[in-house]
Amino acid sequence: MTDLLDRKLLFVTGKGGVGKSTVAAALALLAAERGKRTLVCEFDAKGNLADFFESGPTRFQPREVAAGLFAMSMDPEESLKEYLTLQLRLPLMARIGPLARIFEFVATAAPGVREILTVGKVVWEVREARWDLVVVDASATGHIVGQLTAPQAINELVQVGAIRQQTDWLVDILSDPVRTGLVIVATPEEMPVNETIELAERLENETVVDLAAVVVNRVLPELFGRAEEEVFDRLAGGAELNDALAADAAPIVEGARLAVTLRRSRAEHLDHLRDSLPSDLPLLYLPYLFVRSHGMRSTRQAAAALGAELGY
Amino acid sequence: MEQLFAAKEIVISCGSGGVGKTTTAAALAAMAATRVGGRVLVLTVDPARRLANALGLEGFGNVEKPVPASAFAEVGVAPRGELWAAMLDTKQSWDNLVQRHAPDALTAQRILDNPLYQNVSGRFVQSHDYIAMERLFEIHTGGQYDLIVVDTPPTRNALDLLEAPQRMAEFFSSRFLRLLIAPYRSKLINMASRPFYQVADRILGSQFLQDIAEFFILFQTMYAGFVQRAEAVDRLLHDKRTTFIVVSTLEAAPLHEAEFFVDALSDKRFHLGAVVLNKVLPAYLLEAGAAVVAERLVKDAAPIAAEVAPRAGCAEDLVERVLTEMGENFLRFQLVAQREAEQRSELAVSPEVVATVPYFESDIYDLGGLLKLGEQIWS
Ligand SMILES: Nc1ncnc2c1ncn2[C@@H]1O[C@H](COP(=O)(O)OP(=O)(O)OP(=O)(O)O)[C@@H](O)[C@H]1O
Ligand SMILES: [Mg+2]
Numbered sequence: 201m202t203d204l205l206d207r208k209l210l211f212v213t214g215k216g217g218v219g220k221s222t223v224a225a226a227l228a229l230l231a232a233e234r235g236k237r238t239l240v241c242e243f244d245a246k247g248n249l250a251d252f253f254e255s256g257p258t259r260f261q262p263r264e265v266a267a268g269l270f271a272m273s274m275d276p277e278e279s280l281k282e283y284l285t286l287q288l289r290l291p292l293m294a295r296i297g298p299l300a301r302i303f304e305f306v307a308t309a310a311p312g313v314r315e316i317l318t319v320g321k322v323v324w325e326v327r328e329a330r331w332d333l334v335v336v337d338a339s340a341t342g343h344i345v346g347q348l349t350a351p352q353a354i355n356e357l358v359q360v361g362a363i364r365q366q367t368d369w370l371v372d373i374l375s376d377p378v379r380t381g382l383v384i385v386a387t388p389e390e391m392p393v394n395e396t397i398e399l400a401e402r403l404e405n406e407t408v409v410d411l412a413a414v415v416v417n418r419v420l421p422e423l424f425g426r427a428e429e430e431v432f433d434r435l436a437g438g439a440e441l442n443d444a445l446a447a448d449a450a451p452i453v454e455g456a457r458l459a460v461t462l463r464r465s466r467a468e469h470l471d472h473l474r475d476s477l478p479s480d481l482p483l484l485y486l487p488y489l490f491v492r493s494h495g496m497r498s499t500r501q502a503a504a505a506l507g508a509e510l511g512y
Numbered sequence: 513m514e515q516l517f518a519a520k521e522i523v524i525s526c527g528s529g530g531v532g533k534t535t536t537a538a539a540l541a542a543m544a545a546t547r548v549g550g551r552v553l554v555l556t557v558d559p560a561r562r563l564a565n566a567l568g569l570e571g572f573g574n575v576e577k578p579v580p581a582s583a584f585a586e587v588g589v590a591p592r593g594e595l596w597a598a599m600l601d602t603k604q605s606w607d608n609l610v611q612r613h614a615p616d617a618l619t620a621q622r623i624l625d626n627p628l629y630q631n632v633s634g635r636f637v638q639s640h641d642y643i644a645m646e647r648l649f650e651i652h653t654g655g656q657y658d659l660i661v662v663d664t665p666p667t668r669n670a671l672d673l674l675e676a677p678q679r680m681a682e683f684f685s686s687r688f689l690r691l692l693i694a695p696y697r698s699k700l701i702n703m704a705s706r707p708f709y710q711v712a713d714r715i716l717g718s719q720f721l722q723d724i725a726e727f728f729i730l731f732q733t734m735y736a737g738f739v740q741r742a743e744a745v746d747r748l749l750h751d752k753r754t755t756f757i758v759v760s761t762l763e764a765a766p767l768h769e770a771e772f773f774v775d776a777l778s779d780k781r782f783h784l785g786a787v788v789l790n791k792v793l794p795a796y797l798l799e800a801g802a803a804v805v806a807e808r809l810v811k812d813a814a815p816i817a818a819e820v821a822p823r824a825g826c827a828e829d830l831v832e833r834v835l836t837e838m839g840e841n842f843l844r845f846q847l848v849a850q851r852e853a854e855q856r857s858e859l860a861v862s863p864e865v866v867a868t869v870p871y872f873e874s875d876i877y878d879l880g881g882l883l884k885l886g887e888q889i890w891s
Contacts, residue, residue, distance in 0.1 A: 216529030216666055217766070248765060340529070357627060358720045390877075391530075391560050423837045431830045432838070435820065441835075444819045445809075451802035452809065455842040458794065458871075490844040492851060494764070 204412055204482070204510060205231045207381045208326045209373070211336045211409070213344040213399070214385030215392045219417040222494075223385045223486065224337035225252035226502035232269035233503065234512070236332035241322050242273040243338050243347075249273070252499045266496075270331075279317040312357065315350030320366060323373050326380075341384075341395045348374065348382075348407040374409055381412025386473060388416060388466035397476045413482040415506070416470065420463045420488050423456060432456065484509040513867065513890045516785050517544045520755045522652060522660050522748070523785060526773060527759035528766040529666030532790040534559050535876055535885065536759045536869075537663035538567065542595055542879060543886035546584075549592030550658030555648065557600045557663050566878045567597040574601045574608075576651075579879070587880035596657070605643045613737035619730060628727040641665060642676035642742075649745045674780055678746060755785035762792060762852035767859065774861055787861050788889055791871045797849035802842065809839030 204210070205227070212224040221242070228240035239262055242249040250258045255265040260278040262270035325334050338344055346353075351367040351374070358364045374380050382403065386396040396414060403411050424432055435441050436457070441449045474483065486505050491498045517523070517540070525537040534556050541554035553576060554567070564570055567579055576598040584591050607624060614620035623629055641664065648662050748754060756777055760770035770787065777784045796802065809816065817832035824831070859866070867889045876885055 217763075218530070357723070358717050364717070394561060421841075423841055424834065427830055428834050428837070431824075431826045431834045434824050434826055435831070435834065438824055440820045440823045441816075443823075444816050445805055447801070447805050449805060449809075451796040451799050452806050452838050452842045454794070454796055455806075455845050456838045459841050459845065490847050492847060 204381065204383075205234065205236065205333060207333070207377075207412065208331075208379040209322065209334045209336070209381070210412065211338045211344065211348075211380075211382045212385060213338045213341055213382065214415075215395045216340045218385050218387045218392050219415075219486070220340070220385050221247060221249050221252060221337050222499070222502055223383065223415050223417065223506070224335050225249060225499045226486075226506050227383070228269055228271075228333075228335040229253075229266060229499055230503040230507050230510075230512075231333045231335070232266055235268070237268055237270075237330075238333045238335065239270045239272065239325060239331045240335045240337065241325075242271070243318060243336060245273050245275055247273065247337065249337050251495065254495045274318050274321065276314050276317040279321040283317065283320070312350040312353035313363070315347045316354055316363065316366070316370070319347050319350055319374075320370060323370050326373055327369060341399045344382075344399070345402050345406055348403075348409050371408060374407075377410035377412075380409060382409050383413050383415055384411070385415045385417050387418045388470040388473070390469055393469045393473045396473060400477055400481075411481060413484055414473070414477060415484045415486055416473070417486045418488040419470075419485045420459060420466065422463060423459050429460070432460075513540075513543075513786065514547060516755060517659065518548050520785070521658065521753040522648065522662065522751075523755055523757055524648075524662045524664060524749075525757045525759055526664045528769045531759050531761045531766045532869075533666075533759045534663045535563065535882070536757070536788055536790065536889065537661050538563060538597075539876075539882045539886035540757070540889060541597075541659075541661040542579075542882045543890050544659055544661070545593045545595035546589055546591040546883065546886075547890070548659070551594050551596065551656065552659045552661065553596040553598065553651065553657045554661045555598050555600060555644075555651065555663065557644065557665050559599065559663075560877070563877060563882075564599070566882065569597050569599050574598065574604045574647075576656075583879045587878070587883065589879075589883060593658070598651075600644055600647060600663075602643050605647050609643075609646065609738075609741075610734065613734035613741070615733050619733055623727075623730050623734075626723075626727050626730065628724060641672050642679075642745075645676060645745050645749065646741070649741075649748050652748060674749070674776060674782065678742065750782060752783065755783045757786045757788060758784070759788045759790055761790050762855045764855065767855055771860065784865060786889075787859075787866045788869060789856065789866060790869045792856075792868050793845065793849040793852060793871050797842070797846050798853055803846055806839040806842035806846070809835045810843070813839070 210227065212220050212227065214220045214223075224240060224242075228238050232238045240249065241262075242258060249271060250256060250265075253265040253269075253271060255263070255271065258265075258271045258273040260272060260275045262272040265271045322334055322336050325331060339347060351370045354363060355367050384396050384399055386392040400411055400414075403409060436453045441453075477483070484506060486502060486509075489498050489501055491501070523537075523540065525533050525540070527533050537556060538554050538559070541552050544550075545552040556564075556567075556569070559567070559569065561570075566583070568577055568583070576596050579595040579597055581591075584595075610623050610629075611620050614623060644662065644664055648660060651657065651660060758770050758773050758777075760766045774784060774787065813832045813836040817828050817835055820826075820835075821828040821831040869885060869888045872881075872885065876882060
């Protein structure tokens with residue numbers, strides 16, 4: 201199997217709020233640190249990817265946010281304009297005002313138009329070989345399949361027209377596991393785990409894209425082994441600790457109990473996830489980052505943790 | 513909270529994805545059925561499987577179902593009223609809407625069969641948001657329930673939810689939509705003479721353009737009905753019997769979204785019933801004295817272990833490891849708890865509407881769990 205970061209295009213998806221942007225940012229930073237010229241693209245224009253690099257807002261034009269790492273955010277309208285000028289060579293048309301607004305209606309009604317402009321842009325970047333790696337902070341699980349199957353949808357609906365001619369090379373790149381892969385981010389909780397399992401099945405059945413890895417995010421550390429846990433229970437039940445400290449240790453005991461229970465209830469979900477995914481699929485664990493705030497520093501930590509998981 | 517629920521007929525639970533909106537809505541409905549009484553319906557969007565199970569919703573779409581009295585009896589509760597539950601099936605609701613507003617059965621069928629319909633019904637003008645509100649309107653008008661608690665789909669932008677009915681109406685009266693379908697309505701306008709159509713034609717092909725136009729022309733037959741309905745839905749949301757509950761965790765992004773939503777509610781003159789802060793870490797994590805103790809445990813684990821181990825009858829090296837872990841663990845969680853407390857203090861919402869729900873260590877998957885959570889919000 202191809203090394204994750206040796207692919208050219210990685211889509212990162214997952215349920216809302218599980219850490220897609222965190223993981224996309226970390227993978228991109230890791231790649232850049234390893235000398236790859238990397239583009240990270242956020243599909244959600246209202247997203248917060250920029251926060252993870254503390255770089256100020258991202259735009260359609262890629263901007264360097266760290267050495268060798270460029271960030272951009274998707275804008276289907278900009279993508280349409282770029283497509284019209286670069287590929288159809290219609291420089292003037294692209295500036296016609298109503299076009300953009302009518303585009304809104306067409307894209308609303310016509311399946312695949314918006315999607316193909318979104319996915320098409322990042323695949324185009326790969327095709328043009330401008331980058332060693334393109335990481336996509338993609339849409340949540342609910343939308344990703346629709347986006348990845350847009351070329352097929354377009355093929356079925358549009359019989360002629362320029363947009364149809366694009367679908368061949370798009371499918372070529374998307375379906376090549378050497379170049380393209382998808383990463384699902386999940387937290388060890390009920391809903392994210394279920395969505396991950398469902399998405400893995402849908403990817404297999406409905407799309408041409410290869411599932412490259414699942415990142416399990418916010419994994420809590422294991423505090424105690426079996427022997428330690430016995431000792432903990434003993435100490436928690438007695439007065440010895442309070443006596444020795446001449447202080448109240450109850451909050452610390454409760455804190456430890458909280459961590460143990462949380463980890464345990466999450467372990468069940470994790471087992472379910474592991475059992476339900478193909479056994480040869482890499483699972484990468486990203487620990488819960490106990491940090492004061494989230495920014496470049498925590499992105500570096502996440503990158504380092506993922507790097508360790510990948511054996512770097 | 514009890515007053516609020518006794519006075520209102522509609523409670524809408526909103527917030528970012530993953531904050532516990534669905535669970536909160538279900539918990540509040542269960543509490544209302546238990547304490548206030550009457551017929552209470554919870555309309556949920558996407559419940560976790562075990563929650564759906566707990567509410568007896570497995571395998572049911574748009575149909576409302578009573579939560580069996582035995583489910584309450586099992587957890588030793590005798591509710592004053594009845595709890596009903598229904599799931600929102602967006603596709604089904606859209607189909608119903610089309611059937612209701614189409615001028616005749618044939619047109620309805622042509623719309624439902626149009627290849628573009630699926631796509632439109634799945635997405636346009638935040639259709640999930642709209643359809644949730646639309647369905648609420650339908651149920652409310654039916655007059656079967658004393659209280660309806662609605663869970664909403666996750667929104668990127670909270671405003672989408674509030675503006676959905678209005679936008680729906682605007683979409684169908686838009687000038688651009690008319691421009692798009694004009695050439696297909698009247699042969700007088702020569703398509704090829706307009707630059708837009710030239711471009712669109714090159715990209716999409718004229719056949720496809722025609723499909724789109726046809727679809728909109730069909731859809732426009734429902735225009736009047738849609739707009740009227742959207743306006744009625746909007747009025748209902750503004751009605752004084754309706755209130756909104758904003759759910760959030762103390763994480764930066766959801767909280768930011770929640771604040772934005774609270775502002776939007778007041779700007780647009782909707783009623784804010786409560787802000788529910790969910791998954792809040794326990795207060796003991798913030799104790800300053802405890803931090804000092806935790807630091808001592810980390811730094812002096814060895815001497816403390818030497819003192820404790822013989823008295824507790826445990827191996828000293830094990831005790832030392834346990835003490836270090838306990839101390840470090842406390843300090844880690846304290847960092848997060850402090851960050852959350854800061855976020856909370858910055859929350860510009862009057863405190864009397866804020867309810868806090870602790871982080872439950874295990875998942876909530878039955879009525880007992882829901883009521884436990886509900887009690888936290890209630891008090
Ligand atoms: N491993 C982790 N440890 C601690 N906090 C984390 C971790 N991963 C993510 N977070 C925090 O959780 C929050 C949500 O993460 P993020 O923005 O990456 O999620 P997302 O999946 O991109 O969300 P959305 O669906 O809204 O785009 C952020 O505040 C982030 O800093
Ligand atoms: Mg994100």
